[in-house]
Amino acid sequence: MIRRAVGVTGELLVTAGVLVLLFVVWQLHWTDLTSGRAQAAAVDALQERWATAPAPTASAAPTASAAPAVPDVDQSPPTGDAFAITYVPRFGSDYAVPVVEGIGAEELQDGIGHYPGTAMPGEVGNFAIAGHRVTYGKPFHRVAELQEGDAVVVATAERWYTYRVRRHRIVTPSQVEITAPVPDRPGEQPTEAWLTMTACHPMYSARQRYIVYAQLESSQDRADGPPASLAAVG
């Protein structure tokens, strides 16, 4: 009787162990595969839509001023909508991940999430985005490799925006001031356009957040082709 109970318990424990291992495989590899594929498809769909879309709407043709800003999307898109593509030459020339409105679990499975209420690409203020560092396509897997001066290029339906990495820091999950219009200085009036990337830190942990700040350097019309900043880094 006791022998049997011990036998069954052992089998149950072994089964539980196998299930936990399966979970790890699913979380680390399977979600990567499925989300990665879905994100690549979303990038293709966006590019196709932009290529076939009619000329930019009314927005009083941003006259060929070299000056940055003039946001081409002045309203936040609906939650879950992909509205931009992020390119980071440091992460490889084939790196292209959709930016989705919202930072919920579902949005972060579909790409990089845009903090609702923060600036839009190119806008004065702080374009704050979050991405997974592991699992679900891991768009920010190599975020800690970014160096000062590296380009982070954001494409929207109408324009290309080139941001340059300025600095990074590691914060606790409650330090929301990093997404303030002037990063780290809540309450101040923004005069520059910044981009803030957030990812988990250390890898495989949710204890802290890895933050990268980049500043808008230039922007150009889609019609003018991709910017030189997209060129691969050495």
Next chain:
Amino acid sequence: MYAWWWRVLPGPWWVRLLLSLLAAAGVVLLCFTVVFPAVAEHLAVNDATVGG
């Protein structure tokens, strides 16, 4: 547990093996599509946002 499972399965050993493999595949599918996504929501081991 597994001895009992093997006893209740009908047919020769290779039919039992086939049925067992099918059952295992079903369990894996159920885990990957329903159980694991639900569990992952509560774990949040790789939460990437601030202020959540």
